[in-house]
Amino acid sequence: xxxxxxxxLIGALIRFLLPTIxxxxxxxxxxxxxxxxxLTSFKSLKEAFYYLQHNIDLYDGGxxxxxxxxxxxxxxxxxxxxxxxxxxxxxxxxxxxxxxxxSRLIHVNKWYxxxxxxxxxxxxxxxxxxxxxxxxxxxxxxxxxxxxxxxLCFTFLxxxxxxYQLVIDxxxxxxxxxxAIASYLSFRPIFLIIPLLGLAHxxxxxxxxxxxxxxxxxxxxxxxxxxxxSVMTESFQFLDLCYGIVIKxxxxxxxLGLWWYIFTEMFDFFTPFYVGVFNLFSVxxxxxFTLRLFEFNHKSGKPTGDAFLAxxxxxxxxxxxxxxPSVGDLAFALSLIPIFKDTIIPHCKYHFxxxxxxxxxxxxxxxxxxxxxxxxxxxxNFFYSINLVWGVVHGLILTDLVWAKLNYxxxxxxxxxxxEVSKLRLTQI
Numbered sequence: 001x002x003x004x005x006x007x008x009l010i011g012a013l014i015r016f017l018l019p020t021i022x023x024x025x026x027x028x029x030x031x032x033x034x035x036x037x038x039l040t041s042f043k044s045l046k047e048a049f050y051y052l053q054h055n056i057d058l059y060d061g062g063x064x065x066x067x068x069x070x071x072x073x074x075x076x077x078x079x080x081x082x083x084x085x086x087x088x089x090x091x092x093x094x095x096x097x098x099x100x101x102x103s104r105l106i107h108v109n110k111w112y113x114x115x116x117x118x119x120x121x122x123x124x125x126x127x128x129x130x131x132x133x134x135x136x137x138x139x140x141x142x143x144x145x146x147x148x149x150x151x152l153c154f155t156f157l158x159x160x161x162x163x164y165q166l167v168i169d170x171x172x173x174x175x176x177x178x179x180a181i182a183s184y185l186s187f188r189p190i191f192l193i194i195p196l197l198g199l200a201h202x203x204x205x206x207x208x209x210x211x212x213x214x215x216x217x218x219x220x221x222x223x224x225x226x227x228x229x230s231v232m233t234e235s236f237q238f239l240d241l242c243y244g245i246v247i248k249x250x251x252x253x254x255x256l257g258l259w260w261y262i263f264t265e266m267f268d269f270f271t272p273f274y275v276g277v278f279n280l281f282s283v284x285x286x287x288x289f290t291l292r293l294f295e296f297n298h299k300s301g302k303p304t305g306d307a308f309l310a311x312x313x314x315x316x317x318x319x320x321x322x323x324x325p326s327v328g329d330l331a332f333a334l335s336l337i338p339i340f341k342d343t344i345i346p347h348c349k350y351h352f353x354x355x356x357x358x359x360x361x362x363x364x365x366x367x368x369x370x371x372x373x374x375x376x377x378x379x380x381n382f383f384y385s386i387n388l389v390w391g392v393v394h395g396l397i398l399t400d401l402v403w404a405k406l407n408y409x410x411x412x413x414x415x416x417x418x419x420e421v422s423k424l425r426l427t428q429i
Contacts, residue, residue: 003130011137015095029148037324042149068229102133104164136335145328158182180221199307202295261384282321320394347404
């Protein structure tokens with residue numbers, strides 16, 4: 001059996017058999033604030049199914065924050081199949097979603113290596129197909145996200161499909177439509193359209209058509225999804241409960257993010273101002289990432305920049321500044337980073353430090369939360385301190401990737417000999 005087939009098979013079995021053997025596992029995991037949020041929880045999705053099947057307004061009571069079309073589609077499984085069979089079908093659907101993501105990442109990895117080989121004139125191999133699949137399928141954080149049946153998995157699929165359609169099929173239309181679906185499911189990916197169109201521009205010299213058609217199609221797709229949802233629910237109430245909650249953060253619950261503690265302590269008078277500041281902070285760095293990493297030819301004729309890296313760093317930043325983050329957000333970004341194996345990763349300096357900080361955050365987060373909520377021997381400061389450490393992990397990865405890319409460009413532009421690279425010490429002025 002080929003290594004890739006074996007990796008896909010084992011990854012599929014883990015995701016399918018565990019929740020099938022332990023049927024209560026998805027609902028139990030969806031109660032963990034590290035794995036699920038009010039916007040992605042399978043428990044709240046099941047509540048939405050109950051509302052739909054009993055002709056109750058989907059958004060009555062403010063419990064459901066899932067977009068209407070997702071609830072209606074998944075409800076077909078819950079309503080028309082016996083409970084046990086329906087649970088098994090859900091396990092199969094989520095398993096299939098992750099397998100599709102892994103297969104798309106394999107193709108994106110091949111494209112990136114070929115693309116960078118053509119740009120630099122050097123042979124760039126990268127990781128093998130089975131390794132790229134393994135980085136995604138065997139990531140324990142992504143396994144937990146999948147087994148908990150978090151709806152975040154569908155967002156990951158839409159983002160991955162958007163990248164696949166752009167770099168493999170060179171179809172900007174299908175790419176922006178996929179990103180519109182991701183935005184409809186989770187809202188924050190709406191800002192990824194900026195680096196996505198930058199990547200499309202780097203692949204297509206007709207930039208006016210790329211931006212004009214891309215923005216028009218993206219806006220139209222988002223509009224169609226919203227209008228269809230309003231027709232299905234006979235109101236626009238879902239806009240506030242699915243997307244307004246992300247912007248206004250009016251459901252303050254503990255999570256891995258940096259928002260909840262600050263707005264718990266904030267005076268009501270100042271809340272609107274800081275909500276605006278936090279939202280602006282979430283978006284504003286996407287544009288610099290896109291511009292600084294935009295691909296172009298230096299005056300010496302050598303290429304610089306990496307538009308695909310701009311997409312990854314922008315996603316990392318959005319994960320860091322998200323109002324309702326979970327471990328799956330960072331885990332998905334970590335599954336994209338191995339694609340840069342022979343270009344940027346060799347110049348990263350903080351692999352070990354980042355891994356240690358990540359491990360500390362993952363180990364102490366559930367312990368401190370348990371001490372605070374269950375034992376009552378701690379307080380919210382304990383848990384929030386780990387949230388800050390979680391934020392440090394994002395900061396380390398972002399700074400390491402960007403600085404490594406600047407080092408890589410310097411080496412390429414100045415033809416630094418291979419034996420001198422390890423001695424190179426650069427400082428930005």
